[in-house]
Amino acid sequence: MKDELRSVTRRDFLKCLAKLAPAAALASSGLKLGTIFASEEPGGSEGEGHWYGMGIDLERCIGCGRCSEACKEENDVPREPYFFRTWVERYVVTVDREVSVDSPNGGIDGFPPPDIEEQHILRSFYVPKLCNQCARPPCVQVCPVGATFETRDGVVLVDEKYCIGCRYCIQACPYGARYLDPQTRVADKCTFCYHRITRGLRPACVEVCPNSARIFGEIRNANTPLWRFVRTNELQVLKPHLRTEPKVYYNSLDSEVR
Amino acid sequence: MEELLRHLAEAQQQITGYIYPNEIELHWGLVIVLYPFITGLVAGAFILASLERVFNVKEVQPTYRLSLLTALAFLLVAPLPLLAHLGHPERAFEIFLTPHLQSAMAMFGFVYAWYLTVVLLLEVWFDYRRDIVVWSRTYRGWRRVLYSILSLGVVSTSEESLKFDERAGRFITIVGIPSAFLLHGYVGFIFGSVKANPWWSSVLMPIVFLFSAIVSGIALVLLIYMVSSWLRKHPIDMPCLDKLGQFLFYALILDVSLELLDFVHRLYEAEESIDILAQMVQSRLFTSRVVVQALMGTVVPLVVLAVVRALKPRELVRKVAYFGTGILILVAIFFMRWNVVLGGQLFSKSLRGLTVYKIGLAGAEGAVTAGILTLLPFVILIVLVRLLPPWSGKSGVREVGQQTHSS
Numbered sequence: 137m138k139d140e141l142r143s144v145t146r147r148d149f150l151k152c153l154a155k156l157a158p159a160a161a162l163a164s165s166g167l168k169l170g171t172i173f174a175s176e177e178p179g180g181s182e183g184e185g186h187w188y189g190m191g192i193d194l195e196r197c198i199g200c201g202r203c204s205e206a207c208k209e210e211n212d213v214p215r216e217p218y219f220f221r222t223w224v225e226r227y228v229v230t231v232d233r234e235v236s237v238d239s240p241n242g243g244i245d246g247f248p249p250p251d252i253e254e255q256h257i258l259r260s261f262y263v264p265k266l267c268n269q270c271a272r273p274p275c276v277q278v279c280p281v282g283a284t285f286e287t288r289d290g291v292v293l294v295d296e297k298y299c300i301g302c303r304y305c306i307q308a309c310p311y312g313a314r315y316l317d318p319q320t321r322v323a324d325k326c327t328f329c330y331h332r333i334t335r336g337l338r339p340a341c342v343e344v345c346p347n348s349a350r351i352f353g354e355i356r357n358a359n360t361p362l363w364r365f366v367r368t369n370e371l372q373v374l375k376p377h378l379r380t381e382p383k384v385y386y387n388s389l390d391s392e393v394r
Numbered sequence: 395m396e397e398l399l400r401h402l403a404e405a406q407q408q409i410t411g412y413i414y415p416n417e418i419e420l421h422w423g424l425v426i427v428l429y430p431f432i433t434g435l436v437a438g439a440f441i442l443a444s445l446e447r448v449f450n451v452k453e454v455q456p457t458y459r460l461s462l463l464t465a466l467a468f469l470l471v472a473p474l475p476l477l478a479h480l481g482h483p484e485r486a487f488e489i490f491l492t493p494h495l496q497s498a499m500a501m502f503g504f505v506y507a508w509y510l511t512v513v514l515l516l517e518v519w520f521d522y523r524r525d526i527v528v529w530s531r532t533y534r535g536w537r538r539v540l541y542s543i544l545s546l547g548v549v550s551t552s553e554e555s556l557k558f559d560e561r562a563g564r565f566i567t568i569v570g571i572p573s574a575f576l577l578h579g580y581v582g583f584i585f586g587s588v589k590a591n592p593w594w595s596s597v598l599m600p601i602v603f604l605f606s607a608i609v610s611g612i613a614l615v616l617l618i619y620m621v622s623s624w625l626r627k628h629p630i631d632m633p634c635l636d637k638l639g640q641f642l643f644y645a646l647i648l649d650v651s652l653e654l655l656d657f658v659h660r661l662y663e664a665e666e667s668i669d670i671l672a673q674m675v676q677s678r679l680f681t682s683r684v685v686v687q688a689l690m691g692t693v694v695p696l697v698v699l700a701v702v703r704a705l706k707p708r709e710l711v712r713k714v715a716y717f718g719t720g721i722l723i724l725v726a727i728f729f730m731r732w733n734v735v736l737g738g739q740l741f742s743k744s745l746r747g748l749t750v751y752k753i754g755l756a757g758a759e760g761a762v763t764a765g766i767l768t769l770l771p772f773v774i775l776i777v778l779v780r781l782l783p784p785w786s787g788k789s790g791v792r793e794v795g796q797q798t799h800s801s
Contacts, residue, residue: 218402218418237412282494301481303421304499310590312414318395321481394744
């Protein structure tokens with residue numbers, strides 16, 4: 137009797153498993169968990185056209201700030217140190233696990249020696265920042281007139297002739313990547329140098345980087361350097377918990393970086 | 395632009411910790427603080443008016459029309475702070491013409507237009523129509539022309555048409571209550587839905603905004619009623635004032651409970667932003683959040699109103715108590731908006747530093763503009779009260795005084 141009971145239970149269990157297996161397979165096919173890659177492509181044209189992204193190789197960044205400088209030059213960004221399309225942050229972690237961050241003039245003029253004595257420094261590194269060209273961009277969502285929009289190739293742009301200057305997008309950006317241009321009085325941000333990339337050129341920051349720390353390319357095109365960077369590195373994005381699905385990917389990203 | 399740069403250079407000196415370089419400019423300043431403050435007063439005043447009309451709280455009848463006119467005066471000013479703040483005010487109309495439907499802010503045009511035309515203007519019109527018709531017959535000159543136009547050609551004062559006015563007014567008020575909730579709940583949603591900002595991002599934000607709106611609306615109408623009575627040398631209707639005080643007390647309890655819930659929830663969850671937010675409240679926001687909003691504007695009024703209700707002191711003491719708490723509450727609700735709007739921008743989204751807010755004097759977003767925008771609704775209210783007297787008197791037709799309890 138006892139044995140019979142046990143065998144029935146086992147059989148039931150196996151039957152149950154058999155039923156669950158297809159359901160689990162179905163569920164997992166619908167969910168794209170465990171990937172940092174943006175799940176939604178604009179225009180709904182899977183497999184067609186470009187889809188741009190950028191990789192940042194933190195192990196190669198030396199904090200020279202040439203990217204910030206080139207960006208200001210290329211895009212007529214106001215020179216004052218309050219307006220940046222891209223900037224470089226320096227992180228210094230002490231042996232007491234205290235973290236200090238700075239970005240004097242976006243890194244354009246280089247970084248002064250840190251205030252902390254060398255023997256107290258555990259590690260130090262540079263992190264270039266820019267608009268993350270999110271696949272779920274909160275800035276696009278909140279724009280009341282649709283002046284901020286996503287192109288078919290996945291770049292978030294601002295129509296300067298249409299923006300009313302309400303600055304809701306600046307508030308909605310989790311990365312501090314937007315500013316109000318003091319001259320045009322409209323929101324502005326990194327465009328991946330859209331005027332360059334649509335002509336087959338690389339963004340200015342990528343072009344000038346002396347150490348190839350910035351890798352521009354297409355996310356699904358196996359012939360671009362970005363693909364190689366993605367294949368050979370463990371990648372992270374900034375603030376993944378906000379589910380903005382950035383298309384700027386970092387390797388060796390310290391959890392201190394926000 | 396030079397002034398802006400000087401401003402930013404000064405602010406840069408006062409930053410503590412690290413903030414993203416683009417965060418040195420603080421984007422939503424004093425006039426954006428005014429916007430939720432003013433719409434809150436509109437919603438609150440309207441809900442007070444609905445107490446008489448829909449919920450039959452007859453004691454507050456002397457303030458019914460005054461509440462409606464107050465709501466209208468403030469609603470007319472409500473879009474101006476937004477306009478003053480835009481980088482391109484000449485493009486403001488795009489919000490109406492080509493709204494981006496996913497944007498909470500794009501709904502402003504619709505919510506505002508609905509509330510102004512369908513709710514407030516219609517309700518005021520139905521309520522005043524009979525008086526307007528009578529005035530158009532009794533007055534001479536430009537007033538006669540004005541009232542004739544305002545009557546929109548509907549000049550019947552028959553029993554039947556007055557009944558219709560009454561029914562329509564009641565119906566609009568019933569529609570108006572959820573609309574008032576929508577108007578201000580929506581303003582709360584604009585902040586509460588910004589997931590990038592841990593100080594704003596809260597599901598409670600719309601409802602906290604709503605209850606603080608009710609509190610501020612009641613306080614404002616109470617003050618306007620008291621001051622207008624003094625100016626007109628009319629006795630204040632004490633049952634009305636006591637009732638207003640009672641509702642103010644209840645609304646304040648609800649408002650405080652919600653804010654406490656929000657506070658405890660944040661503290662208990664203690665997410666990654668808690669350290670920087672705590673630091674902000676203890677330093678940059680200490681005076682406005684802890685001293686003005688929590689102590690002076692919440693604890694003191696609660697205690698005073700509770701004591702007044704429990705001990706029922708004599709009339710003069712009650713009047714002073716209501717007047718004092720009314721002012722304290724209005725100041726506190728203003729600073730509640732201040733703490734939300736500016737507090738959300740004083741800390742960096744890197745959660746590593748704090749910045750400062752400096753009020754500019756001149757300019758479209760400066761203190762002078764803000765002062766004008768605060769006074770403007772009162773000027774409009776004076777004009778409205780002159781044109782559409784909300785009380786009985788020489789020019790008034792409706793016998794408002796009949797139902798008052800003063801003797």
